[in-house]
Amino acid sequence: MLKTHLYLTALCVKKLIADELNAVFSNSDRPCTAQDLTELKHLECCIKESLRLHPNVPAISRYLPEDTETGGYMLPKGAMVILSVIGMHHNPEVFPDPDDFKPERFLAENSIGRHPFAFSPFSAGPRNCIGQKFAMLELKVILANLIRRFIFSLADPEAPLIPAIQETMLAPKYPIKLVVSKRLAGKRMC
């Protein structure tokens, strides 16, 4: 039942991205422009949903510069506070069905009222990621170009995806093997 559900989700997401890329690029193999990037809204939602489910930086730590009261606790100056980004991203009150891949959560109309820091893969406030805008643009360009040229599928759809923390970063415990085939030139994506 779970596998069927995941399979149907993957098919829907694949179709939405294919429709979006077809609408933006038609069958042309021209390079991606800045204007195209603003139109790849669904792709952006997919990137954000991936960063929500599997944030590369799953936790952030800070030393408190002063005594701080929060949630009824007094935390002393100098204590190290570790913020679980991955835990925050799986809060069912903010992200219902937190383990499901639902990119539409990030559409503007579905984000109304959500705290701006509820989704923080790049951290927030002073010392947040200075490369976040660049990273998002880079991911969009690379993914759009790859999906336009190649067809990707899992080599073993039954293989479990096990996230593991490696040197503070979240990464797959075992490599995810893909089958990549070239998309025929001029053929619409489906």
Ligand code: HEM
């Ligand atoms: C998906 C890609 C990326 C993710 C998820 C990410 C995430 C983060 C996070 C969470 C932090 C804050 C760590 C902390 O508060 O302890 C950070 C800091 C930083 N990131 Fe990124 N980052 C990404 C890509 C990039 C890129 C492409 C660049 C550079 C072009 C970059 C440059 C930096 C720098 C310089 C800092 C340190 C900022 C400071 O300490 O003031 N990051 N990043």
